[in-house]
Structures are given as C-alpha cells and as structure tokens.
Amino acid sequence: MMPRMDRSDGLFLYRQMLLIRRFEEKSAEMYALAKIAGFLHLYIGEEAIAVGTIAALRSDDYVISAYRDHGHCLARGSDPGHVMAEMFGKTTGLCHGKGGSMHLVDAPRRFMGGYAIVGGHIPLATGLAFATKYQALDLVTVCFFGEGAIPSGQAHEALNLAALWKLPVIFVCENNRYGMGTPAERAIALYADVAETARSYGITAERVDGMDVLAVRDVMRKVVAQVRAGQGPLFIEAMTYRFMGHSMSDPAHGHYRTKEEVEEYRKRDPLLLLKQTILSSNLGTEADFTQLEREVGEVMTTAVKFADESPFPAPSELYNEVLAE
Amino acid sequence: MLISYREALNQAMREEMRRNSRIFLIGEEVGYYQGAFKVSKGFVEEFGPQRVVDTPITEAGFTGLAIGAAMAGLHPIVELMTMNFGIVALDQSVNNAAKIRYMSGGQLSVPLVIRGPGSAAHQLGAQHSQSLEAWFCHVPGLKVIAPATPHDAKGLLKSAIRDKNPIIFIEAQLLYGTKGDVGDGEYTIPIGVAEVKRVGHDVTIVAYSKMLLLALEAADQLSREGIEVEVIDPRTLKPMDLPTIVASVKKTGRLVIVEEGWRFCGLGAQVAESVYTAAFDYLDAPIQRVTGEDVPMPYSRPLEDAAIPDKPRVIDAVKTVCGRR
Known part of the structure; x- marks a missing residue:
C-alpha cells in the first residue's frame, strides 16, 4: 500500500517522533543528574510504532501499555512537562508522583497506564474492550507490549478471551528482538513469526515494518476500521529495535549484542526514514526540520524547567488515593 | 424471612x-x-x-x-x-x-x-x-x-x-x-463495622466467617459453666473495626481470637498486636489465638479435623485466659 501523506501530515508525524526522541534523550540526561531515579526504559528507536498507531485512533479510543511507556503517553498528547514532572517524582506529575516512569496514566486522554509486570496488562486491555462492547460504544482499545510478553500465560489467556468474545482490541506487539538481554530466539518457540501465536487463537495477525511510521499508520488505519466495525480483535507485530539498553542500568551494546548490530539498525532510524521520504517527496525542506528541532527543543526546555521547579509531594500525601471515598 | x-x-x-x-x-x-x-x-x-x-x-x-x-x-x-x-x-x-x-x-x-x-x-x-x-x-x-x-x-x-x-x-x-x-425490606450493612454477636463480661472472642458459629457454640457451653463470653464478628477484615474490639477487651480484660487460617502471620496476630497497643493495661492475661495448624490441609478426616479449630480448642483457650485450667 502506498503511504498517504501531505505536507502538514508528514511534518506532524515527524514532530511527534522527534518530541519522543528528544524527551527520551532529556530523560537519560536527567537520570544521569539524578533528577530521575528508579527504572527508566527508553523508547528511542521505537517511536514510529506509538506515533503511527496512535495517529490512526480517535481521541476517545483506549490505549494501554507496558513499562516502556513514555512514547505512547506523549503520542497520546500528554503534556511533556507533566510527564517529566512525574518522572521527577513531583506533585505536578500526571500521577502526582505516585506512578513514575513505568506507571504513567493520563485518563482524560484515555491513556490507561503503563504496567510493569510483563504480560499483566494484556488482560486489562481485553477488559477495556469488553466494557466498550458491553456499552455498545464504537471504541477500540490498543494494547502495546513487547515480544517478551508473548510467552507469558496472561498474554495467552487474554488472546483467547479476546478471540472467544470478539472483543474490539488491537494487540500491538513491539518486537524489538530482545527481552532485556535475551534474544527472542532464546525465549519464544515461534520467534521467527510471533504473530503465529495470535493466529493460533484465530486472530488475524500481520507484521509491519515498525521503523516506518507511514507503514504503521496505514496498517493501523485498516485494522482500526475493521475492529471498530465489530470484526473482533487483531494482532500487529511491529518489527523494531531499541537503540539504547533495556533500561538505564545497561549499555546499548555489550554482552548480548554487538555495536555493529546496533549501528546497522540505526541506519533505519524511524526519524531518518521519514525525513528522507518527506525530502524526496518535496513535502518539506531542511529548514522545516530545523524549525521543528527548535520548536521541540523549546518544548523540552519548558518541560524540564516545569518539572524542576515543581514541588515534591508533601509527606502528608502518602495515604491519599489508596482508596476511593 | x-x-x-x-x-x-x-x-x-x-x-x-x-x-x-x-x-x-x-x-x-x-x-x-x-x-x-x-x-x-x-x-x-x-x-x-x-x-x-x-x-x-x-x-x-x-x-x-x-x-x-x-x-x-x-x-x-x-x-x-x-x-x-x-x-x-x-x-x-x-x-x-x-x-x-x-x-x-x-x-x-x-x-x-x-x-x-x-x-x-x-x-x-x-x-x-x-x-x-x-x-x-x-x-x-x-x-x-x-x-x-x-x-x-x-x-x-x-x-x-x-x-x-x-x-x-x-x-x-x-x-x-x-x-x-434477612428481614423483608432492602438493606445494606456498612463496610468496616463489626457486630457484637453475643454480649458477655468475662472474656472477648473475636471470630469471623465459619469460625463465628464455632465461637457462639463454645460461648453457649461456657455460659453453662459460668463463663460469659462476648463474641465479636468484625465481618469486614480490612478495614477492621478495631475500636469495637478494643472497647470489648477493655470491658472483659481477656481476648481469644479464632481463625481458620494458618497461625504464622495470620490475621489474629494483627488483631493481637492492635489490642496490645491500644489496651495493654486492660489485659488480665496474654491474648490466646486458636488457629488452623501450620500444615497443608490433609485429606484424611482425622487429620483434617486435627488441622482445623474446633469447639474444645476454643473452650480450652477461653479457660486459659480465664485462669480456669
């Protein structure tokens, strides 16, 4: 399928990916400065999946993710300042500092959270979809997870329930080839075609180039329409690669993959690919990209300043929000 | 009804x-x-x-x-x-x-x-x-x-x-x-409110679920022997209505906690800690716990009976706190 894109559209997609890229780079910087603590899993290299997928959704559709969730949250439109403040543990954070990097939630934007037990949020996605179907709403739910979740029992239980009850959920498997330091071929029996897992439950599944934001959006537009029309769940395997380590505690390459391998994948950097397409299609110029860099740079400067200047929560906040009144 | x-x-x-x-x-x-x-x-x-x-x-x-x-x-x-x-x-x-x-x-x-x-x-x-x-x-x-x-x-x-x-x-x-x-009309019972199921002045028994019935049977028999037991059913285990339990213990000065669960780290340990903290000076004897035995439940009937609290054990515990053994 030929990608459909005009100038503003192309520059919008690029800007979204650039925002995530610069946000993640700034996060790493802030981690080094000890402004951010705990676990920090960067999405660098995988931006096209979040941006391409979410660009095909309506604002009232549900999105849920795992712990590498900054990109999905930002692509959903969350304010970078509030996301950064959450990672700083500040009271102005999306979750008042109670969630952190792995547990971002932006309910008004229907970003229903990042979850950090591998596979554990996939049943939640079927539940969001169950609720929309129960209420006869024409909403879809998108569930992002890594290929590392595929062997988990909860993933299989969720796939079975989604297929059994024809739930309007789209499973988006971000196959970045490694579950932490373990390559897929040492973890997944069907590593060469993990989408086969979904097919074994009768779910239509297809693979897409997860470095190509236009390809992702095209396939998602098709799939979202099918699911919204009531055809039941669908499964997309987006082939991608993370350019950084699993988290901040490991380097980009070393024990489990080589520098050469990382460099090879960096040639297919999703930002680079889209930029080349925009330039070669005469939809934009270098000046446009310079302008976008400047804009996003300003957004990030403002976001970090906001997070930095925001107060930490008072200890008296500790017991708030454990239970609903 | x-x-x-x-x-x-x-x-x-x-x-x-x-x-x-x-x-x-x-x-x-x-x-x-x-x-x-x-x-x-x-x-x-x-x-x-x-x-x-x-x-x-x-x-x-x-x-x-x-x-x-x-x-x-x-x-x-x-x-x-x-x-x-x-x-x-x-x-x-x-x-x-x-x-x-x-x-x-x-x-x-x-x-x-x-x-x-x-x-x-x-x-x-x-x-x-x-x-x-x-x-x-x-x-x-x-x-x-x-x-x-x-x-x-x-x-x-x-x-x-x-x-x-x-x-x-x-x-x-x-x-x-x-x-x-259950009466005839519609009603609700608030969560977190215990009920005094039997009024007495010599010793307090806290028991819930199936164990409440056991406690009431034991209280009947003890009454015939001249010991008047106050039986409290917390009904809600969390949040537990500790004030009602503590008030009773302040009156009777003696407490027996009956639970079917395992002894180690069982719920009764928490009730005892709460009562010791709130009413230590009112206690005339160490708190007694009657619990399930710390074994996987055996199949054979005599062994199963040995693993679960029964009336003689409850009566024995009451007599122990009353110094009548």
Whole structure:
C-alpha cells in the first residue's frame, strides 16, 4: 500500500517522533543528574510504532501499555512537562508522583497506564474492550507490549478471551528482538513469526515494518476500521529495535549484542526514514526540520524547567488515593 | 424471612443488578450451570449471557478483564469457583486492582468485587481448603469482607457492590446451606463495622466467617459453666473495626481470637498486636489465638479435623485466659 501523506501530515508525524526522541534523550540526561531515579526504559528507536498507531485512533479510543511507556503517553498528547514532572517524582506529575516512569496514566486522554509486570496488562486491555462492547460504544482499545510478553500465560489467556468474545482490541506487539538481554530466539518457540501465536487463537495477525511510521499508520488505519466495525480483535507485530539498553542500568551494546548490530539498525532510524521520504517527496525542506528541532527543543526546555521547579509531594500525601471515598 | 446464606448472596446480587445495568457477573460456571455452588441460580435467565458471563478456566485472564472493565466504568462481580483459584489471579488482584488507583494518582478507580468460597469444607485436600484472607488483608488498596450469617452476607455484599474499590468478598463453602433471617425490606450493612454477636463480661472472642458459629457454640457451653463470653464478628477484615474490639477487651480484660487460617502471620496476630497497643493495661492475661495448624490441609478426616479449630480448642483457650485450667 502506498503511504498517504501531505505536507502538514508528514511534518506532524515527524514532530511527534522527534518530541519522543528528544524527551527520551532529556530523560537519560536527567537520570544521569539524578533528577530521575528508579527504572527508566527508553523508547528511542521505537517511536514510529506509538506515533503511527496512535495517529490512526480517535481521541476517545483506549490505549494501554507496558513499562516502556513514555512514547505512547506523549503520542497520546500528554503534556511533556507533566510527564517529566512525574518522572521527577513531583506533585505536578500526571500521577502526582505516585506512578513514575513505568506507571504513567493520563485518563482524560484515555491513556490507561503503563504496567510493569510483563504480560499483566494484556488482560486489562481485553477488559477495556469488553466494557466498550458491553456499552455498545464504537471504541477500540490498543494494547502495546513487547515480544517478551508473548510467552507469558496472561498474554495467552487474554488472546483467547479476546478471540472467544470478539472483543474490539488491537494487540500491538513491539518486537524489538530482545527481552532485556535475551534474544527472542532464546525465549519464544515461534520467534521467527510471533504473530503465529495470535493466529493460533484465530486472530488475524500481520507484521509491519515498525521503523516506518507511514507503514504503521496505514496498517493501523485498516485494522482500526475493521475492529471498530465489530470484526473482533487483531494482532500487529511491529518489527523494531531499541537503540539504547533495556533500561538505564545497561549499555546499548555489550554482552548480548554487538555495536555493529546496533549501528546497522540505526541506519533505519524511524526519524531518518521519514525525513528522507518527506525530502524526496518535496513535502518539506531542511529548514522545516530545523524549525521543528527548535520548536521541540523549546518544548523540552519548558518541560524540564516545569518539572524542576515543581514541588515534591508533601509527606502528608502518602495515604491519599489508596482508596476511593 | 428465613433464607440460606447462598440465597442471601443471590438476593444481594440480583437486587443490585436490577438497580444498575453496569454491574455484571463473570466467572466459571456462573451462567448456564447456575454457579458451581448455585449462588447465581436463575441469573442467566433473568439478566442474559451478556451480564452473566461464563468464562473458560482462566482466572488471571478474566480477573484482569474485569479490572479493565472496571477501569472503563463498569462494575464487575468476579466469582471465583473457590478462593484457592484466586492465587492464580493474584498478580491481577495485587499488582493491578489494588494499585491502579494509587499509581494513577487517583485518576483511575477499580470498583470490583471478587467473591467466592474460602476455607475448608470436608476432605477437599490441600489445594481446595485454604483460608487466604490474611494474604489479601496484607495488601494496601484492597478491602476484605468475610461475613458469617445470611443477614450479614446480603447486607455487606450489597455494600461491596456499591463501593468504588476492589473488594475481596470471602464466603465459606460450609456456610452456603446455613439459614438465617434477612428481614423483608432492602438493606445494606456498612463496610468496616463489626457486630457484637453475643454480649458477655468475662472474656472477648473475636471470630469471623465459619469460625463465628464455632465461637457462639463454645460461648453457649461456657455460659453453662459460668463463663460469659462476648463474641465479636468484625465481618469486614480490612478495614477492621478495631475500636469495637478494643472497647470489648477493655470491658472483659481477656481476648481469644479464632481463625481458620494458618497461625504464622495470620490475621489474629494483627488483631493481637492492635489490642496490645491500644489496651495493654486492660489485659488480665496474654491474648490466646486458636488457629488452623501450620500444615497443608490433609485429606484424611482425622487429620483434617486435627488441622482445623474446633469447639474444645476454643473452650480450652477461653479457660486459659480465664485462669480456669
């Protein structure tokens, strides 16, 4: 399928990916400065999946993710300042500092959270979809997870329930080839075609180039329409690669993959690919990209300043929000 | 109106489901089979399969699905065929249901009831005879209810269904057939309020669920021997109504706690700690605990009987705190 894109559209997609890229780079910087603590899993290299997928959704559709969730949250439109403040543990954070990097939630934007037990949020996605179907709403739910979740029992239980009850959920498997330091071929029996897992439950599944934001959006537009029309769940395997380590505690390459391998994948950097397409299609110029860099740079400067200047929560906040009144 | 514990639960769910179309019942055999213990008898006929949802044997999957549905505004009642199977879904109840409100900074809520029979019946073996309430009580973000009588079961289940939080509602298999008066009109019982089931002045017994019946039998016999026991049923295990227990202990000066669960880290240990802290100077004797034995439940009847609290052990404990042994 030929990608459909005009100038503003192309520059919008690029800007979204650039925002995530610069946000993640700034996060790493802030981690080094000890402004951010705990676990920090960067999405660098995988931006096209979040941006391409979410660009095909309506604002009232549900999105849920795992712990590498900054990109999905930002692509959903969350304010970078509030996301950064959450990672700083500040009271102005999306979750008042109670969630952190792995547990971002932006309910008004229907970003229903990042979850950090591998596979554990996939049943939640079927539940969001169950609720929309129960209420006869024409909403879809998108569930992002890594290929590392595929062997988990909860993933299989969720796939079975989604297929059994024809739930309007789209499973988006971000196959970045490694579950932490373990390559897929040492973890997944069907590593060469993990989408086969979904097919074994009768779910239509297809693979897409997860470095190509236009390809992702095209396939998602098709799939979202099918699911919204009531055809039941669908499964997309987006082939991608993370350019950084699993988290901040490991380097980009070393024990489990080589520098050469990382460099090879960096040639297919999703930002680079889209930029080349925009330039070669005469939809934009270098000046446009310079302008976008400047804009996003300003957004990030403002976001970090906001997070930095925001107060930490008072200890008296500790017991708030454990239970609903 | 004299009805069984089973019928009381049935009435509670039926009345609430008639009031609110967002409530649905989900679990194994809840629909066409009428419930493994016939608690949902007649439900699929009245409410239809959309609201009385039979599931495959996939506790983590359907508990997670229910949590997701709750996040999207529905109010699920999850029936576990037995609470033992709740262990399979523990990731969902502990990592998701209990934490989602807090992690999201109060943006999301999980109004959900997870209910089913706990504790031993007769010779069901080690995997089907467990009293797991202490596990759930340990987790911030969950409320835990374990009613002993049909009246309490009905009133508390209705309150649980109207609550905005995830609630573990533990029934007892051997209580399903017990009868009690539930009156004629509609009523609810507030969560977190204990009830003095028998007034006395010599010693306080705290007992809940099936153990309440044991405590009352023991109190009858002790009364004939000149010891007047005050029996308190907390009914809600978390949040527990400690003021009512402490007030009674201040009156009697003696406390026996009866629970079917294992002794080590059992619920009674927490009750004892709370009472020692609040009323140490009022105690005339060390608190006694009567508990299940710290073994996997054996199958053979004499061994099973040895593992579960019985009337002689309760009487013995009361006499010990009274210095009459």
